[in-house]
Amino acid sequence: MILVTGATGGLGHQTIDALLTTNPAAEIAALVRDVSKATDLVQRGVDVRKADYFDYPALVQAFQGIDKVLLVSAVAFTDRVRQHLNVIDAAREAGVKHLFYTSIQRSSNFVLSEVTESDLATEAYLKASGLIYTILKNGYYFEGLGYLIGSEVPDTEIRFTAGEGKIAFIKRTELAAATAALLTSEGHDNQEYTLSGSEAYSFHDIARELSTLAGRPIVYKSSELAPYIAHKVASGFPEVVANFFAQWGAATKHGMLAGTDNTVEHLLGRKPTSLREYLKATYFSGR
DSSP, X not given: OEEESSTTSHHHHHHHHHHHTTSOGGGEEEEESOGGGGHHHHHTTOEEEEOOTTOHHHHHHHTTTOSEEEEOOOOTTSOHHHHHHHHHHHHXXXXXXXXXXXXXXXXXXXXXXXXXXXXXXXXXXXXXXXXXXXXXXXXXXXXXXXXXXXXXXOSSEEEESOTTOEEOOBOHHHHHHHHHHHHTSSSOTTEEEEEOOSSOEEHHHHHHHHHHHHTSOOEEEEOOHHHHHHHHHHTTOOHHHHHHHHHHHHHHHTTTTOOOOSHHHHHXXXXXXXXXHHHHHHHSTTO
């Protein structure tokens, strides 16, 4: 039986959606903090179990009878390491055989605040745990682009902190489908995979595609961290969140998200969504 944690969140829920296309609901369990938010999963026959990453006894109980666990990593600005270690220890105590962990792509040695150190600590602990492991180094979601540059087509320019760096974007639904394929196939014991797009794009590329689709010139101008953060704060974001967005730009500038990989393409049996396809569907669908 496969259990997916964070099952009411984006990646967790979409991974369950993908699993249900090829597997009986009776073979899938979902870990949630609030059962009332998982009514659709209950209605579809998924075994919904309640536990919080901080509640170790509840985790041990929730993992009973489970063969594989997908640990969807905890959100930033929380004690990620303690939560992840609780899940790993509880899985081992409950007799889980194989744990998959959703880490972040690292194509360079850049340290992303709130993410990199906790990912490295989790991966090291998992490898030493005695569990069979699979580490999924997930690329940056296309869906996150709106947070970085805005959800509307810019009038004339994009400003971001990425310099000339590139991102091998991947749609979250395609990442979920690839994850489901790994969960339901063999040969992944003690392996690490980078699940990124097949092509990397700069923010100049994004501006160029938006220009073509909008029929007017849009340019990208790289910004320093401070003015970008100030702009985001003025737009209504808390400073800590604005700084986090800016750090993704710094990570991009230093190549952390640039590595392309064909694993997702292989698992999907097709090329992942391209930049133009994503921008057209997201920014121009009503036009």
